[in-house]
Amino acid sequence: MRKKVVAGIDIGGMNTRIGLVDQSGEVLTDSNIATSQYPASEEFVSAIYNSIELLLKNPDMPLSELIGIGIGAPCANYHTGCIENAANLPWKYVPLTSMLGVYFPDIPVKVTNDANAVAIAEMIYGDAKNLKDFVVITLGTGLGSGIVANGELIYGHDGFAGEVGHITAVPDGRHCNCGRRGCLETYVSARGIIRTVFELLAVSTKDSVLRNSSFNELTSKDIHAAALNSDAIALEAFRITGEILGRSLADVVSFTSPSVIFIFGGLAEAKDMILAPAKENMEKYLLDCYKNKVQVKPSALGNKDAGIAGGAALIWRDFV
Amino acid sequence: MRKKVVAGIDIGGMNTRIGLVDQSGEVLTDSNIATSQYPASEEFVSAIYNSIELLLKNPDMPLSELIGIGIGAPCANYHTGCIENAANLPWKYVPLTSMLGVYFPDIPVKVTNDANAVAIAEMIYGDAKNLKDFVVITLGTGLGSGIVANGELIYGHDGFAGEVGHITAVPDGRHCNCGRRGCLETYVSARGIIRTVFELLAVSTKDSVLRNSSFNELTSKDIHAAALNSDAIALEAFRITGEILGRSLADVVSFTSPSVIFIFGGLAEAKDMILAPAKENMEKYLLDCYKNKVQVKPSALGNKDAGIAGGAALIWRDFV
Numbered sequence: 059m060r061k062k063v064v065a066g067i068d069i070g071g072m073n074t075r076i077g078l079v080d081q082s083g084e085v086l087t088d089s090n091i092a093t094s095q096y097p098a099s100e101e102f103v104s105a106i107y108n109s110i111e112l113l114l115k116n117p118d119m120p121l122s123e124l125i126g127i128g129i130g131a132p133c134a135n136y137h138t139g140c141i142e143n144a145a146n147l148p149w150k151y152v153p154l155t156s157m158l159g160v161y162f163p164d165i166p167v168k169v170t171n172d173a174n175a176v177a178i179a180e181m182i183y184g185d186a187k188n189l190k191d192f193v194v195i196t197l198g199t200g201l202g203s204g205i206v207a208n209g210e211l212i213y214g215h216d217g218f219a220g221e222v223g224h225i226t227a228v229p230d231g232r233h234c235n236c237g238r239r240g241c242l243e244t245y246v247s248a249r250g251i252i253r254t255v256f257e258l259l260a261v262s263t264k265d266s267v268l269r270n271s272s273f274n275e276l277t278s279k280d281i282h283a284a285a286l287n288s289d290a291i292a293l294e295a296f297r298i299t300g301e302i303l304g305r306s307l308a309d310v311v312s313f314t315s316p317s318v319i320f321i322f323g324g325l326a327e328a329k330d331m332i333l334a335p336a337k338e339n340m341e342k343y344l345l346d347c348y349k350n351k352v353q354v355k356p357s358a359l360g361n362k363d364a365g366i367a368g369g370a371a372l373i374w375r376d377f378v
Numbered sequence: 379m380r381k382k383v384v385a386g387i388d389i390g391g392m393n394t395r396i397g398l399v400d401q402s403g404e405v406l407t408d409s410n411i412a413t414s415q416y417p418a419s420e421e422f423v424s425a426i427y428n429s430i431e432l433l434l435k436n437p438d439m440p441l442s443e444l445i446g447i448g449i450g451a452p453c454a455n456y457h458t459g460c461i462e463n464a465a466n467l468p469w470k471y472v473p474l475t476s477m478l479g480v481y482f483p484d485i486p487v488k489v490t491n492d493a494n495a496v497a498i499a500e501m502i503y504g505d506a507k508n509l510k511d512f513v514v515i516t517l518g519t520g521l522g523s524g525i526v527a528n529g530e531l532i533y534g535h536d537g538f539a540g541e542v543g544h545i546t547a548v549p550d551g552r553h554c555n556c557g558r559r560g561c562l563e564t565y566v567s568a569r570g571i572i573r574t575v576f577e578l579l580a581v582s583t584k585d586s587v588l589r590n591s592s593f594n595e596l597t598s599k600d601i602h603a604a605a606l607n608s609d610a611i612a613l614e615a616f617r618i619t620g621e622i623l624g625r626s627l628a629d630v631v632s633f634t635s636p637s638v639i640f641i642f643g644g645l646a647e648a649k650d651m652i653l654a655p656a657k658e659n660m661e662k663y664l665l666d667c668y669k670n671k672v673q674v675k676p677s678a679l680g681n682k683d684a685g686i687a688g689g690a691a692l693i694w695r696d697f698v
Contacts, residue, residue: 143667214527215671216635218667218668219634225632238663308546313525313634314532315534348541351535
């Protein structure tokens, strides 16, 4: 019997990762294409098709049957199957599931935004298997979120629910790429913590290795490395980031009262440097009826393959 | 054949209203008991029982069969059937559904918080009949909310979801009864608009009829009456209240992306005095992908009977 596999696809601004995923969430084989090298979406979809066909022919793979394709992408609409107005992708509007469906007419093709895909992966493969009410916060360049209530992902009437990165954390605060001000992701994200470091470098007189990097050079990994080395500015930047995250998580709880909030992505690797102040401040700002009930913890999914496995989970969830 | 009726109960700090409700949401007969006159919850439950029995014997009523009891109450937990730590009720903890179940062992008894009951009523009898994703905001002494997503009310893991009145509207803002600061309901509620009027009376030199009332005397109805009479302070208070509501509604949309936000309760009677600035500011602060999609409108439920009908809707929804 041929082994059933799902093609999981993780579309990012730089790279698009494509893998074949089994029912346990394991990525059996994968490859990579450079998103930005395809200014025409038709060519991009054609390249995805070619990658999947190549992966299926991988001699190291058991004989496989492709049973579906699941995709996580920024600004992707589960209801319509389209990517719409994604700031970091080269195309304004891509009817992705119908375009890929031309190549794969006999199997389901589904797309959702990348944070929702991670939430579904957490539900299928991760630590949310028995949870009906939880939230996933993804900390990447921006801040994404997937909200699950009553055991179902919340898509909203238009397919765009769950933009917690764009709730107002600080009224009239930092300018956001979305054109508004004070959005949570301008503080809590890889780019947000860099901005916080630069604010601290301006305000403080403390010595710091981070004074040697330009804004464009500095990465959140550099800040993490400096913090591990007890750099005072880096540690303070993580503390502030966690504090603002925690304060906003108190608001998140007031909406859907999740039992667990999972934190996923690069910044979450700093673990308690960010999670400890986040938990402390969430508790501080929680309404009494929610106190000491909500767990905040790192996602159980490995960062490396979670995007691919998350996309695939969109299909596998129908087989659970 | 006997007419099927549900007993709908609306528990408030001052009064508890009890009615018999048919499947269309019409309150056929109702009565009233003074909540605060029952310091012992056992006596309160006994009084509810007596009221229901009396209503059923009302000679003006058709011969009726009581098929269930549905209750809306502050701080009520749908999962446990209990009222827990309601600030404006005389009892700390009441296992209401099991206590009433002793009197009515053969029919379902359900309770939820008052704003959730209104949301279900809107779904069963009101303008949300065909909506899968909507939010109800109730403006009374405080601000309550009921959130429906994927066609289901969101209760959260602990039964306490939907406390939009306690999201932080203004960091380090007004003190709230909950012990925290800047909660939305300290600005947007009957009590909130009174506080705003007093702030304006302090800041402004404008003449106003509202300068003749003490804080304890002034009601939101007085402010509405003054606004209808073009009182500058009253009009400005409504504008500010709507503005803060609108800004927070933009955050509400970022969570569950509802197609409609219904505004219910006394303050909503001021209609466009509060709804126009609310809509304008919501649109101003919405993320682009949500703009011009979300309706903000008054609830279709009459204020008078919505509490009773809302409680009853908890039972009727299982018969739709």
